Amino acid sequence: MRHSIGVDIGATKMLAGIVREDGVVLHRIRVNTPAHDGAQVVRTLVTLLAELQTCEVLKTISLAGVGIGTAGQVDFVNGCVLSGTPNILNWANVELRKTLQPITGLPVWVDNDVNVQLLAEASLGVAVAKRHVVMLSLGTGIGGAAMMNGELLHGSWGGAAEFGHMTVDFQGPLCNCGARGCLELFASGAGIAAQMAQRLGLVEGQAKELTGEMVFRKAKQGDVLANEVLDQAIAALTAASVNLAHSFNPEMIVFAGGIMAEGNGALDRVRQAFAIHGISSLLGTVTLANARFGSDAGLVGAALQPFHYHSHAR
Ligand SMILES: [Zn+2]
Structure with missing residues (x-):
């Protein structure tokens, strides 16, 4: 089975994990969102991804990519947060894919948090x-x-x-x-x-x-x-x-x-x-x-993006 990294960026917490394509979360990290500063959110994201990429479980599996779901309006084509939510300051014009793809060496997808929740429900939840x-x-x-x-x-x-x-x-x-x-x-x-x-x-x-x-x-x-x-x-x-x-x-x-x-x-x-x-x-x-998923919908849905779009040109 394939694996990926999922990240759910909410106004109060950030949830990141290594997720198997059947929705099982193998390893997870939860931190408070530094919502006072969008640039700090990006730095936190870089730290979380580095921590996950050195995770013990990756000795036996490889990653298909990184999928991010975030509050705010997202330019899905370019992987960029266009305009944010009032709950995260300066969460606008944030080029997440451009920043994170070279650092992780993995393909990165970015979408709105509710879009990825629906991806989770349609792939593994109530709307299968x-x-x-x-x-x-x-x-x-x-x-x-x-x-x-x-x-x-x-x-x-x-x-x-x-x-x-x-x-x-x-x-x-x-x-x-x-x-x-x-x-x-x-x-x-x-x-x-x-x-x-x-x-x-x-x-x-x-x-x-x-x-x-x-x-x-x-x-x-x-x-x-x-x-x-x-x-x-x-x-x-x-x-x-x-x-x-x-x-x-x-x-x-x-x-x-x-x-x-x-x-x-x-x-x-x-x-x-x-x-x-x-x-x-x-x-x-x-x-x-x-919905069938609870609080993991955003994390799992975000992580499903690399599998869902694998065959799609970007
Ligand atoms: Zn309104």
Whole structure:
């Protein structure tokens, strides 16, 4: 079986490992992301890769390449982070492939973190054998990815599928992206907390401790306002799912994290509402499912890139 190095660069942690093509992680390193400085993230990356390349396990196996998944918008063709996330400072115009390929002596692939999560689900997870799959990854924000005919949809340079910033209410509140009524304002962890804070009349300083999880707990206990916020999140996710089904005609929509993973029946509620809200031929052929991978999705998905693209020209 083939092996590669995978790296998952998140806003709070960086996870790197030697991964077998069936998804087994043979060796892993986890460090905090030096999010105050993008240049420091690159230096940390170089150190992590050097450490992995001298790892004991490599005495008996060779590596097919390095695959990186990162938050932010990535120029997939050139392996360059174009513009980042507000959570990592100066994470823009970072030429990861150009920097890391000569140092490691290995081919390097770089993609958006949700794109590689979908690669993991489609290769080894809930969407195995599916060729047309769309993903919503629910966290502090909401990321998206689309796979059409077995290949990730990258758009002209790699920025496709920012579904968190799909407008579900064009007269809705202003999002930090500049648009109004984006999905993530209603259904991300931060969005759910902000919606609750608004209903409670909290000002910015008071609302800081409020989290999405707290709202779910309150909803379970029967809190009326929390249930209102949750209902709104379900409605936003349903509207987004219908838009995705209408746009992509996928076999499956995969949800990772967030309220769908809470075990509070959110997935079933979206399924029920979804089925009655659009073009029946398009909606009737879509399965809505929760992701199978947990916190390793980014690491494993990143590592699958060298195998997936092995036969592709770059
Ligand atoms: Zn937005």
